[in-house]
Amino acid sequence: MNTPCGDIEADAQHTNEGRIAMRTITTLSDGWLFTKQPVEGTPAYEPGEGWSAVTVPHTWNAIDGQDGGADYWRGACWYVTKLVLPETVEGTQTYLEFEGAATAAEVYLNGCKVAEHIGAYGAFRANITSALLGGENVLAVKVDNTERSDIYPQMADFTFYGGLYRPVKLITVDSTHFDLDYYAGPGVTVSSTVDNGTAVLDVRAWVSDSAEGDQVYVEITDEEGVAVAAATMPAADRVRMELAIPNAHLWQGVEDPYLYTVTASILRHNEVVDEIAIMHGVREYRFDPAKGFFLNGKLTPLRGVSRHQDRLGKGNALSLEDHIEDAMIMKQLGANTIRLAHYQQSQQFYDVCDRLGFVVWAEIPFISRMNPDPAAHQDCLHQMTELIVQSFNHASILMWGISNEILIGGDSPQLVANLRELNELAHKLDPTRVTTMAQVSSTPMDSEHNQITDILSYNHYFGWYGGTMQDNEKWVDKFHAMHPDRSFGLSEYGCEGIISYHTDDPQCGDYSEEYQALYHEHMADIIDERPWLWGTHVWNMFDFGCDARNEGGVKGRNNKGLVTMDRKIYKDSFYVYQAHWSCEPMIHIASKRYAKRATDEITVKVYSNQPEVTLSVDGVVFGTQKANHVFVFEHVPLHEGFTRICATAGDGLSDSTSFEKVAEPWAPYTYVDPEGAGVTNWFDDVDVDAVGGIDVIDPTHWSIKDMVKDVITVPEAAEILSNAASSMSGMRVKASMLGVLGNQRVEQIFAKGGMMGNVEDLDGKLAYVNQQLQRIAK
Incomplete structure (x- = not known):
């Protein structure tokens, strides 16, 4: 040109x-x-x-x-x-x-x-x-x-x-030089296999503008800097060589994230023209539907979190120090896997994951809704290619995610075809890794979507958006029985926890720190009991930005994180998982921020990975308990003014806090919801078959053809959508939650096979929704 x-x-x-x-x-x-x-x-x-x-x-x-x-x-x-x-x-x-x-x-x-x-x-x-x-x-x-x-x-x-x-x-x-043009990749790739303790590294290099006599030299050094293998070949557009490392030191995840350094050089007359160094972890892995995930032959249930790439006041413009801090917090938690949602993340963060040993799920932002525009599908393929080409060399990445909750926007043959093409592309670009996808909760268990990728996960929020906590294990066990040959996990689960709200009687929907902790206590237990779940990822490690949200009195944020968006406060639910997953001795008294108490006695909950915990009140031993992870001390007395509580365990392990006895419950601890959740029986007394069609629409009144973001600005219309969505999905859907669906028409959020699931009499119910909206003038 x-x-x-x-x-x-x-x-x-x-x-x-x-x-x-x-x-x-x-x-x-x-x-x-x-x-x-x-x-x-x-x-x-x-x-x-x-x-x-x-x-x-x-x-x-x-x-x-x-x-x-x-x-x-x-x-x-x-x-x-x-x-x-x-x-x-x-x-x-x-x-x-x-x-x-x-x-x-x-x-x-x-x-x-x-x-x-x-x-x-x-x-x-x-x-x-x-x-x-x-x-x-x-x-x-x-x-x-x-x-x-x-x-x-x-x-x-x-x-x-x-x-x-x-x-x-x-x-x-x-x-x-090593190629810089192909999808901004590194120009050199390294993969490996292991046979009887010997690792064979497959090194491939793409050289731009080589001259006769140029050579590609590859040297592998261990973590001590000692050379363990080397090879040389004449430079060409494409060079491939295999190098063996006898008695290779394996990359064993967080337990032992050992990395070799593979240095590739272009030589001319004994001088280096170009050179790059790649950190490489030698590992093998497999997924067993009946037993779970194996890393280098060792059963290693993957238990961890998801992460968005943003921070309070910084957005997504993160520094290397930010990435390192995030990873170190996850290490402190005891996680061994991270789902990097919902898009390709920084190569700096993948580098940190390699070094710390996290098993990473990397994915593209094919999320929520497919756009039928053919150019959009080409963008999907392009983003998948960029993700794999640019991230191929990371030892931490073991699976490529092709979509997330893509059925929210409805199902279609085109969607299935697009997903299959993405899956095939991922395998073509990288035959060494598996593919996966995250299904929205309403995806039928027998959906053909569940057979597209190598492994599978579901996003479930039973106990928050709908149902009870106990529905999680019921669903998981039923799916496992229906598909004993499929490896599957939980790609998202969680609930909101806002550290301002506290209660002695936590309930779903109260946004309290106590309910979030109770929910995760339950989830941690049922996950421990099911090692065959190949991977589970808490949604989310950190609170994150979502400008359309208005939940629990907090605008612009998803509050499901175990840690606040500024990374300064670890919620009680963080310590639930630390007690389950961390090998480092820990102890934590829960509900410290619930400091003002209007009762003579309280229940004190302690999280610890120690077998025994002792509780003291104002320096006097109150009691000692043996338990697994959660220690509950009831009828702990409060004295007038402040009472000092101390929990001890193990060899010098302790945590302490103070509670203040007050005359009346402190009102700011309770969230008063200005809007009710939608009802789940809205259609019960409606003969939807008698409603008729939706052929005629008055554009001066609201209809299902209007954008969700516009409809929900009118309280009466917002209530109609909330009731309809709640009744069709079986979940309690607040009007404020519909804001995240704003850039689509009302009829799209009720699409067949979409986020509402397979709804009976869908056409009639949609006609009824339209009829009710048409009564409201714009």
């Missing part, structure tokens, strides 16, 4: 004469200007009105994407910075690498477009060699998170932050 900027695509068929230049990488974090204002043409680097100085990573939704109202800014914004480069060395290539630009990006250098990309979560690169000027260059990036029919996600229960929210890097390489 010949442009005023030069031949961008072919970008110079350089010869191999001249100076050899090793790879250099520079992170472009400072010196950026940002604006939301419309810009004509391509902006220059001119600080002025409407422009602000920012550092990258950056998102423009750090605040409005978390404050509620479903009104965060979605549109086009500009970033601009100056690049001052040393004199270009002949025979070198210069690339820009963007690790994440949400959701669509156009990249301009000195006014010339050098790249464009769609998709918020994959990296992309641009070869800018031909567009560079000597001295100062102006880099301008247009980033746009406007909703589009051809980009996933289409709809989901989280904020779609916009911005250059991951690092931007400048990469300079010799014209002969």
